[in-house]
Amino acid sequence: MLLKRYIPVAIVAFFGALTLSAWFIDNETIETFANDDATQFFDIIAAFAVFLGALNLLKLQFIKVLKQQSEWQYSAIAIASFFFAFIIGFFIRGAFFVGEDVYFSQQAAEEAVVAMNSSDTVRPVDWGAHVQTDGSLFQWMFKYIFSPLSATMFALLAFFVASASFRAFRARNLEASLLLIAGIIIMLGRVPVGSLISSWLIMYIIAFSVGFGVNAYTRNRNMALGWVLGSFGLITGLGFTMGWPIDQPAIFYLPALQEWIYLVPNLAGSRAILIGIGLGIVATSLRYIFGLEKSYLGE
Amino acid sequence: MKFLEDIILKLGAVDRRFIFILIGLAVLIPLLTPISLPVRETPTTVKFYEGIESIPKNSKVLVSFDYGPSTRPEIHPMNVGVLRHLLRNGNTIYISCLWPDGIYMALDALEEITDEVNPDNKSTFNIKEYEDYILLGYRPGAEAVIKGLASDLRKVYTVDSKGRFIDDIEMMDDIKNLNDFAYIYSGSAGYPGTFEWVKYGGDPTGVPMSSGTTSVQVNEVIPYVQTGQLIGLLAGMPGAAEYEKLIAVPGIAIQGMAAQSFAHIVIVIFIVFGNLAFFIKQRRDRKY
Amino acid sequence: MDFSAILGAWIAAFLTLGIFSYLYKDNPFYKIAEHVFVGVSAAYVAAISFWTQIYPNLFGRLFPKDGPLSFTGLEFDFNHEFNILYLFPLILGLMMLLSVFQQFNWMARWGIAYTVAIAAGLKAFGYLNSNVLNQVKASSVDLFSGSLPFFSLGGDSVFNNIVLVIGTISSLMYFYFSKEQTGNFGRFTRLGIYFLMVSFGASFGFAVMGRISLLIGRFNDLIDYSSPDYNYATFYVLLFIIIVLGFWSFKNREK
């Protein structure tokens, strides 16, 4: 009971209170602990945990292969890839220097020395440095396997934002319309094409959309038509008097308008979210430190 | 009219794979046949430019590479631009990395701007390691690294990326902690990055700092620009393009702007058709 | 171009296109790429955490050169001093590993407890400072001094500041939980939702921008790999994937 329940709760309370109070107490020992060691400790524990996770992953994949469950072949691929990378990470240095040049194997490096007829000796990379050395086998794996895969998963998002906005940006109600309009204005206003769109065109579009809205709201076509014609006439007249400058009036010019949206209403919204998140995190953290919520320990 | 409406309805309910193909083409075609579009600077970018410009000549500046290959297209052009801008003004550069891959990004960036490697390029410099710049390298620990730098740099970095002891490097002589830098810049793609630099680096020490971020982060970071915790901001690839224009070294970001513009237009057109279809459908549903 | 780079380009092109093929639908190429990715990344992370964390930061501090434990024959010189406190994470880490056995399952709780403790202690202050106090401070804008113009699109202005304050407060009140959002209070929080929605729309617009930039980067790589230097890797791989996928979808048509 002591080991399973009380000590974990005590650990939370002690370290939580210690790291929190470290911000206010002017004491070097406490300060170094909170600034440096506390997170280092966590990183080390997390590093051990990675191996625990890997064991779990292997266990599940092996079960799939051994029981020949559906698509077990792919699990075999996962296991093979794991051991491929594991061996490169732990058992092969994969970098041998001859002068400034790097070779994957001792043999290749020695051959290079002979071929170049040089007097250099072959110098293997230090353990530990091999995962960070440019030109090592580990780096090769990173460059040609790991990084294309992650970058491509990331790039899939380019397609997904398009389909998500196509599906979700529908003017169902006022909230959705605001989302839609702000999104479109930012999307166009931030790229060069946006600065080629005249503010006058935007005014016409707005006048037309308002007409559309008037029609939907009053169900009176004549009134809507009257509005559209009247406002078009007004805009055109204004245009001729002002000489159709592309960026005037500025509130209808997308690059200027997006800047305003970005700096004013958007900022207000994100500020509220930030404060909300901040309060939520502070209150939740305090609940943990004071032991009001312990369910993450399985209590 | 009915015919037109039917077409719009069809477009509004199109399979998402059709959108995928069009987006792919909209990005691919401008990359294969470059088209140039005018770039217009936004105030946050100008502020950023002025911030870097206002650093006194021959100052020491900390540049952090906090991104990896996946966000390289957005951040890399900014960091290359910042290095150029700083070197042009005669500043010395100290490079740190909070992301493990940051060190490779930094090596690539330095390669791009060195005379030796690119002798024909006009915007390269005759720079030497341990004189004009030093690569401190990657340290794990995210905000702990920044906090460590703020209190004592030598606790975080005992050696630089080449394994040389910091105490033996002349450039590091009068650097004790973050306070000894004139400016901090972080090219950041998420955690750890701008946020942590502001919270644990810029705020506590009062050293002026600015940052370049991915477009996605902009909204999260922009309040800090408003409060002055950040001096300007480079926002995504368009921000990088504007900055390239300001420092008058056009690069990959300006090139990418056409692809970016076309893709946005495709998306907006689809949104418009989606909405028209939505209205038509609503009206028809009401009638029957 | 040396062989390892060409081989790498072919592998990279295959994996890249394999992931992209997911846009069509879930298919064997995606499954291969996915499982390779999972396997490689798990081992990659294990290697990185061992060599950049446990090895220098734990061993380096428990078994430094000429440290009190050097009689064991273990010495790892990372210029760290001996630090007995690092026995603590070692014990917690080992307990974490041991929790793989059913009867030692509870051992993980210590590590969990420590992790949550520092999450709570360290994050609480950071968020309180930059998310709460700094934002509150920034919200105390200039409304009455008369030195600002009434309206300006780009810079500070009285109108913008009014919008900012009303927007912040109304959005904040949307997160007020102790009162049902009806009547006048409901109308006020509704205004807050409008601000939140504009903010989300703007974020989304920015995100579209960022994501497209990433695609540009990916395509640039593929274009590079399609050059004769790499024996036209992209072309051949693309052709292969399209043919196999075509055949595969033809076979699985009835499903």
Next chain:
Amino acid sequence: MNNKYQVYAVGIVGILLFTLALSALPESLNFFREEKSAMFAFTLTVIMIMLYEVRLAKSSSEDIFLRTIPGLKAVEEAVGRSTEMGRPILYVPGIMDMNEVETVAGVVVLGHVANMTAQYETELDVPVARAIVMQSARQVAKEAYMTQGRPEMYNEDMVHYVTDDQFAYAAAVNGIMQRDEPAACLYMGKFFAESLLFAETGNSIGAIQIAGTGSQTQIPFFVTACDYTLMGEEFFAASAYLSKEPELIAGITAQDIIKVLLIGFIMLAIVSRAFFDLGLTDFNLITLLNL
């Protein structure tokens, strides 16, 4: 009722005096960081209000009123729907480790969801990206199945590790969604770019999706692509809502009180700034408190 606010008023005055006293300590006893006085006082105020609210909640028999949050009501519906369809529920507790408060909150919410799946006898699948989260989620889920009296339904591998890497994890979860076709997908925790990868895939398989996160950048994606989203503070309130325990709900009341205090402070600061700018006073609240 009035009594409560009197306590707070006195408490705040006390805290301010205490802070002042601390910062006025003589040089030799100086263990307090004066520059952080405002933060210190604020932190103490938050703690005081929270603990007092909890105490009140414990002693009072009345239920505390909280407004409805649609996304939380939907959780139970989602579990019900999965049961009807005989398909599993997918629960993603974010991609970060337990050193993020959001992840811990996500794991706590998992406990409540596991309670429901145990009741409804629905299959639950929890792929995780960190082994510490895996261990914690297992403890939570096991406890939930025990309290519901269904220990035989609990299987350790319902919570399973995939990989630490963000996008490899996203690729694998996308695969799980495509192949197992869960009827409901719940995303509760800290998310980064993979949020939309999940939400779009979940949408394409027709799952009911509920998201909750404190990651400001990802809220817009969840709002556009999911059926329900718990935004920011709502997400942190979720576990208290679902637990229905007065002590935890009291924490939310405390948050509300602090929120109102903050809004009051903003107003006060604006007024004091105006006085300062107009030259009526020679100080303003913000500089006075050294914020």
